[in-house]
Amino acid sequence: MAIIKTDNLTFEYIRRDEEGNVEGITTAVDNVSFEIKRGEFVAILGHNGSGKSTLAKHLNAILFPTEGTVFVDGKDTSEDANLWDVRETVGMVFQNPDNQIIGQVVEEDVGFGPENLGVPTAEIWERMEESLKAVGMYEFRKKSPNRLSGGQKQRVSIAGVLAMHPQCIVLDEPTAMLDPIGRKEVIRAVRALNDVEKITAILITHYMDEIVHADKVIVMDKGKIAMAGTPREIFSQVDKLKSLSLDVPQVTMCAHKLREAGLNIPEGILTNDEFVKALQQCQ
């Protein structure tokens, strides 16, 4: 059974002027259906305003569909009775770590989630320890979060979600505010959770190089799914991605241009290693 399934999901919001009169309706997510299997690593791409964050907020019942249905672990998110189950199943990490950390000390922050779930104290400590270890932040457990770097704070945010033992974690541009090292740390932590702990990961990002390891990529445009496939299938279509305001990694772009210049090199090169191999065959 799919951990997440959306069935003709549509989300509209009504724009009103200052007097509260209806000005119009914006369809942020338009008739979207997809399935995410347990343990998958899925990346969602799309330009600003394409509907990807709105979509993500449906996955742990922050928003509810105007039409259609979202099933999390088989449960309809619109039903009140399922609300807590849905939120326990899917955890969410946002862009700005400073908006997500509330504790004075790292370990206190991570313990906040399980405490709210009513987990017994001894187990909270266990969960705090394993979560911080999973993201490589255990040695910082006694520190104040505001003395950490952006990448470290973001990993604490992820640990806070992990401590609630979700089966799926949704990350909405978790690296947008980070420097190159911070970005690497966060992506490495997410990949480790997916590989080792088998937690389903859904990553929304504008950085094309972060998604080459994903199992599946979904590209959103105007609230609809514009493209879906493996990273290789998606990155083989450079011109289409450009028309959707997106980009490809520099190595993919270089291979694409060499191909246009007449070199016999496959489309959809994702990594430097593949690129080197492809060029060796051209020699």
Added chain:
Amino acid sequence: MSIIVNHLTYRYNPGTAMESTALDDINLKIEDGEFIGLIGHTGSGKSTLVQQLNGILKPTSGGVYVDGADIGDDGYDLKKLRGEVGLVFQYPEHQLFETDVFKDVCFGPKNLGLTQKETELRAYEALKQVGIADEYFYQSPFDLSGGQKRRVAIAGVLAMKPKVLILDEPTAGLDPKGRDELLDKLTSIRQDTGCTIILVSHSMEDVARYADRIVVMHKGRIAFDDTPMEVFKHRDELKEMGLGVPGITETMYKLKDAGFPVSTDIITVDTAVTEIMKVLGR
């Protein structure tokens, strides 16, 4: 407008247990019309440095000289300086506050004491420069998309006609097209007005493409200050600093390691394509 930073040191909380040196003996000369990329990992002192350049922070020792005058002197007109050295903070759209786009952009020039007519002319010009169409002028800034809001916020600084425009990670959170559009806009603004641009960035690819000089900060000091081509020759040192080289430069190193006789002095995709075709004899 030339800016000289002379042996500038800045300490946070001097004389307390929390004292820390954010900038350590910085020397820098910024000429008219340069496009400088300022890079460094979180905490390297980039943001502290740019805040020195328009007098938001005062040096612990050393000084900043703008057109020969020490901006730390008593009686120096800091208000005038802040109109000339415009600083666009991270996520500047969070600072939008007016009821419509046009009023928001007027706020800066109005505070410079300009007449209403001049203020409005400048606001109009600035909005045109960043590519905001007339139809948006009287909308609430909060109804715009993320990329548009960002551009309106930048227009608010441009309307003060700064001679030096400093932007702290202006492309964070923008999609690739929005990012390219904004950086292209900055390039054309610089061509049209001759202003100096200092771009604080985490993207090696962006500074390689747009800047003609790169200043690398590390632990409060300037580690490198040179053309992008020269700076990115220090691949190993840059990696140790938590930075790195543009993706395509890394690709060229991998090709070289695999025995291809390619140059690694490559920082853009187009030059890489030319180099590879040349080496393959095509």
